[in-house]
Amino acid sequence: MYGIFMGDTFQKLQKAAEIPSDVAQKVPILTMTGFHEFIIENYRGILEYTSKLIRIQTKTGQIKINGIDLNIEYYTNEEMKVTGIISLIEFQAEKNGGIP
Amino acid sequence: MISNLIRYLRGYLLIRIHGDSLERFINLCRFQNIHLWNLLSKNNRYELCISISDFRRIRPIRRKTGVKLQIIERIGFPFFLYRFSNRKLFFAGFTAFCICMYLLCNTVWNIEISGNQYYSSESLTEYLSANKTHIGMAAKDVNCESIVRMLRGHYQDIVWVSVSLEGSQIKIQIKENTQQTVSPSAEASDSSDKQAQDLVAVKSGKITKIITRSGVPLVHEGDEIQSGDILISGYLPIKNDSGEITGYQSQSADADIYAAVTYPYEEILNTVYQAKTYTKNQKYGCYIRIKNTFYALHSVSPAKQQEIHTTEIAPKLLPSLSIPVRFGMQTAKSYEFVSKKYTKEEITRLLSEHFHQFCVDLEKKGVQITENSVKIYLGDSASSAKGIVYANEKTGILKPSQRPEPENERTITP
Structure with a gap:
């Protein structure tokens, strides 16, 4: 995707140009309002969904949301909104930490 | 809120899916x-909402993932219409009612x-009505300002007009000049020409009071x-030092002159009369007037x-929405x-x-x-009331003045 701009070179260029990470690297943005509302942007897909657990695949790794009565209010290409009683959010970074 | 309304208008389905690859299906x-929205997980089954147009597109995905689908509920306006499709007349009536209400509300x-x-x-x-403001015209064509100007321009005695459009009726409030009197001074000020005018007696009598202004x-x-x-003469003589009249200044006479006058009164009533x-x-009888x-x-x-007495009732749909229909009752009385x-x-x-009424009428005239x-x-056959009414009234009307006989003068116009 980044062609010749791989690894450190790309990061340096991004920092120099002051491009936000979510735009340049498509890293996920998590927004939480209280314990009942959770919005995630820049995700790849759902790996698992039950009323107690949602596993979401992102570019940098997986995000696990534990809770009770978890409900996906909407689910679009850009973002996903989860409502319910959220008790735990877990991050599982990939080997390289998600950094390209 | 708006998105929910749009979804309702377009129609959507609440479906339940089950199978092995549910996550793959939604991905x-x-x-x-x-x-997809309102995704809910219940006992390894998902319940979710999907629009009608998107529902038609999920068949290949369903086949690919082997997910089984069940429609739980059909929600929205298209399904509402479909449910009541057998009641076409009801919808036609409702639509006609809406159109009628719209037309009625937009008409005077x-x-x-x-x-x-x-x-x-x-x-x-x-x-x-002769000036294109009539019952039945479109409410948007009503121009209140032009109606005010029109009335003020045409009726000189109307001193104040207020026009407002309230619902389907035009409300016109007017105030007339009820205290209008023929004042010689007013007439004099109105007259644009500088011709001399005299105040001339209207009735014979005796002067009781005189206040001259010009x-x-x-x-x-x-x-x-x-x-x-x-x-009062409208020609004012101009004299020189020796008292000779050298000219006349023409002007409109103005004065308050009161005179004692008499009104002869006589009324004869026959003793025998024809009573109705x-x-x-x-x-x-009854009728409907449109x-x-x-x-x-x-x-x-x-x-x-025969006398015919008519009573009309004007029905109103709303306090400010009247319709041009009148119900009338007629009573014919023979005599x-x-x-x-x-x-x-x-x-x-x-x-x-x-006689009392005659006196009241006179007092109304000042x-x-x-x-x-x-x-x-x-x-025996007739009775009468005879006599003279003595009164004190304002007298004098303006008339063009006759120029006095010249001696050795010249007329000066101010």
Whole structure:
């Protein structure tokens, strides 16, 4: 995707140009309002969904949301909104930490 | 809120999916830009909402993932219409009602005129109708300002007009100049020409009071005047040092002149008269009037010696939404003339009442009654009230002045 701009070179260029990470690297943005509302942007897909657990695949790794009565209010290409009683959010970074 | 409304109008389905690859199903939906919402996991089954158009696109994804699908509920306006498709007449009626209401609300159905005393509502409505402001016109075409200008321009006696459009009726409030008097000074100020004008006596009498503002008074308090006499001359003589008249200054005479005048009064009443007596024969009728067209439900045939009394009711849909339909009731009363004779008390009372009314009418004209010598003479065949009313009233009207005989003068116009 980044062609010749791989690894450190790309990061340096991004920092120099002051491009936000979510735009340049498509890293996920998590927004939480209280314990009942959770919005995630820049995700790849759902790996698992039950009323107690949602596993979401992102570019940098997986995000696990534990809770009770978890409900996906909407689910679009850009973002996903989860409502319910959220008790735990877990991050599982990939080997390289998600950094390209 | 708005998105929910749009979803409802477009219609959507609440579906339940179950199978082995439910996550894959919803991920594929996402990649195909199929919008899902209210996703709920229940016992390894998902319940979710999907729009009708997107539902038609999920068949390949369903086959690919082997997911089984069940429609739980159909929600939205298209399904509502489908459910009531057998009641087409109901919808047609509802639509017709909406159209009628819209048309009724955008049309003027009543013109309400208030505050008028001298000009009747009918004559004002007729004038407005001749100037394209009538019942049945579109409410958007009503220009209140132009109606105000039109009325003020045409009726000089109307001093204030307020026009407002309230619902389907035009409300016109007017104020007339009820205290209008023919004032010589006002007439003088209005006259644009500088021609000299005299104040001339209208009635014979005796001057009781005179206040001159402009012009030369030719009469004084206590003078006897005859009808047509010049009271104030409009030509003001200009004299030189030796007292000779060198010219005349023309002006409009202006003065308050009061004179003691007399009004002869005489009224004769025959003792025998024809009295109108209503018989018991009454007929009733009713009709419906739409604008100026009458539809008789039960007509009353016109006959001689019959009075027809009509009562109309104007129904209103809403306080400010009246319709051009009137329900009318007619009562035809037959009558006949019967010869009757006044008693002495009756004839005295009638003559007194008539004389009292005569005095009231005079006072309304600004005449101050000082005394009267009216007496009632009772006779066998006829009775009468005769006498003279003595009054004090303002006199004098403006008339073009006759130029005095020249001596050695020149006219100066101010």
